[in-house]
Amino acid sequence: MNIDRWTRRIALLFVALTALLSGCTTYVTTQVTAFSAWSGSDATRTYAFTRRDDQQNNLELSAYERIVANELAVHSFREVARNDARYLVELAYGIRSDIVTVAEPVYYNPWPGPYWGRRPFDPWGPWGPFPATYVNQSYPVFTHLLGVRITERASGNEVYNVTARNFGGESSLVRAMPYLARSALADFPLANGAVHTVKIPAGGAGPGVNEVSLPAATPGGASAPAAASGAKAGQ
Template sequence: MNIDQWTRRIALTFVALTVLLSGCTTYVTTQVTAFSAWSGSDATRTYAFTRHDDQQNNLELSAYERIVANELALHAFREVEREQARYLVELAYGIRSDIVTVAEPVYYNPWPGPYWGRPFDPWGPWGPFPATYVNQSYPVFTHLLGIRITERASGKEVYNVTARNFGGESSLVRAMPYLARSALSDFPLANGVVHTVKIPLGTGGGAAANEVSLPAVGGASAPAAATAPKAPQ
């Protein structure tokens, strides 16, 4: 087994445990990787989305562009016509499903009758008998969003960021607001940075560093601006 396969197996096992504890989960955790040649010298950040020819009438992509546009606006980006734009923004996205198997404990108590609790029953409700384990399989999903920014005039790539998270959510639409917010968190990141962004699930609670509030995962609406636009860097 090579290193990539071993790493993938460990990651899927971790995801399975996360799915098991999803009832207690209050954050969406996303891994972000950025490559940057951002100069920080631009006074205005005008941009336009760019697509491949076979994506011109893609309604799904249009929905994701609106979500990303909301996040770009938080960093002083302004969408304009392509001919007037300094930057071109291109999106890549996807979802992949896997099945992971986890050994779960099953307890058996052969003694009928009520459980009186301590100190009457020192072994607890399951008695002194050890647990047996049964394999349970769970679906897990990997959600991915890539944002690539190039200079329109030169074609030079100046920023390329990827956001990836895992979980039991089978809809990329519901995961996209969290991916977009995470991908552009702390923009612009330094070249080669890998970090983790935790976003509170739902609308309650305050936001700490690298933590922002978005609509609940069950909703597909684009997130509202949480802070004022940042000054260009």
């Protein structure tokens, strides 16, 4: 899956701004785009995963399929043998890295220790009496991607295709995948051409104001971490 040039620039700008406020971030924010011709019912939501020939023994893909299966089960999908399935589900995933450079302020305070920055001993406070100078700091930024494509097994027609994308300092796609999977399938099925944002509490943070909690993961698939136990979405 390709990220166009403007999307990358916007993403890097977003991360540059949030890097200065890293201590305040409490959500994993994921952009979700869906294309849909969905007309299925709960009674017909049987599926099997499908793979290319070169993916048959891919252990990484197996792990991601279990995470996605867990989220599909929330929406009444039931995994069965391929010949018994109405739908085939295919995954695409990836991670890429970029470097973002941020100009960060550095303050000079000539007041001697041990009372530097401590009022009333230091009349200038922690910022000092001189204007800030700026030093460029570089940070790695990672883009995580998950695509879920659903086709009818009998006809081969594509009925649902959703992509989830998020950005941040997490270098592991494995750790990002539960958030991607839950975001991709939030509010299933989305309208054709829908683009929205899903926010999931990170690091065990509780639900936020006006948050829509996603259903708890069901047995039978790989459980998402506690950090992905709730989400809120906005158009």
